[in-house]
Amino acid sequence: MSVATASGVVPGVMRSPWVAFAMRRLWRILISFWVLLTATFLMIHLIPGDPVRSALGFNAPIEVVKSEQQALGLNDPLWLQYLHYVQNLFSGHLGVSIATKQSVSQIIGDRLPATLEVSILAFVLVMAIAIPIGVFMAVTTRGGQRRSRELAFTSTSVLLATIPEFLTAVALVYVFGVQLRWFPVAGRGDAGSYVLPVVSLAIGPAAVLARIVRVEMLTVLGNDFIRTARAKRLPARLVYGRHALPNALTATLTVGGMMLTGLIAGTVLVENVFAWPGLGSMIVQSILGKDYPVVQGIVLIYGVGVLLVNLIVDVSLAVLDPRSAIREN
Structure with missing residues (x-):
């Protein structure tokens, strides 16, 4: 490659919207981390x-x-x-614990997997519940159909979304742990011990996300390309699954990323209800014990987790909708 050609390639690459997008995101995450x-x-x-x-x-x-x-x-x-x-x-x-003289890095390393497990499982459950329910409600209630079903869905989702995670956790413990004795009420053991903490974290966000999916799906179903797909007599699974759903998932992905960060924060209270050996229960113990090096380390890890989730969401949105990255100034 000649010098002239090489010199022309570099400015061309630097003018690429993807390079500009990467530079903006890198600058923002560095400032946020600082x-x-x-x-x-x-x-x-x-x-x-x-x-x-x-x-x-x-x-x-x-x-x-x-x-x-x-x-x-x-x-x-x-x-x-x-x-x-x-x-x-x-x-x-990250320092040394005042109370136990143990390395803060070791404390976080021992407890981080438990918090990640319950957070990721809750996020998967939220998506598995919210997307199908939101799509089903949008398809069955579009155009003002089945008003009673729409009212019941809206009322129930609003109610579930307003209940704090720790109250949901206490209610689940009382019903399924104390009264029915189906699941253990404390500790991290077999697969059954994950059920109540994960469900406690997932119920509220799933209700919120289902409403958002329904609204976005209704908007997409009113577009011309959906009417064209129906006019071609395509099967319903193709109309809704291949054409409508991918276009409705852009906003869903954004909110889903925000909810994942909320799920991570929600583990603080839920872990204490279930005596879950994660970072959430540890930070409460450290605050009560005035063990501030541990509090510092855990807060830093939570913050880095939020930054990483936001970065992943931004990149995913840019891949799904490149125009959003190109239009951004």
């Missing part, structure tokens, strides 16, 4: 009082308190503490 990192660092310094004395107790010897403060670097200037925090973070060291 804000998250700084916020988690400042968390321990904005809390009134001495976190070390709070964690060790006010009767702890002053020598022990000072030694712990020195070990955590709390006696250094704030800018130096921030620099050490960033250096340790990129070296994979």
